[in-house]
Amino acid sequence: MRELIKATVFLDPKLHEDLKIRIYYDGFKSQSEFIRACVVSYLSGDTKFMEFLDAYRQNEKLQSKAQIRKSAALRRSGEELIEKMGLSDDEIENIFDLLEEEKPD
Numbered sequence: 789m790r791e792l793i794k795a796t797v798f799l800d801p802k803l804h805e806d807l808k809i810r811i812y813y814d815g816f817k818s819q820s821e822f823i824r825a826c827v828v829s830y831l832s833g834d835t836k837f838m839e840f841l842d843a844y845r846q847n848e849k850l851q852s853k854a855q856i857r858k859s860a861a862l863r864r865s866g867e868e869l870i871e872k873m874g875l876s877d878d879e880i881e882n883i884f885d886l887l888e889e890e891k892p893d
Contacts, residue, residue: 795823838863 799807808819816822829837842860845851851859870880 797823833863833867 811819811822814822816825826837830841838860842856846853846856
């Protein structure tokens, strides 16, 4: 079995109760499964998830509209470059592995 790291989130009790109900309603087995799905979507750069985050950052005024547009444009240009070069996920991972070998922390 792989080692898992526990992440803790502090929520208002009512918000937590509503989250538990909604997670159950939407068919997730646990809060952990839901959070993992969010983390994987975020880290993989899932387009819909990133659009949601852009809207959240704008609505909560975490970043300016210009910064959010710039981030979205950079993501799009990165996706276009990957598509243009025809790189697979494994090839991209290999590039990062090579860079890490050359410049370890």
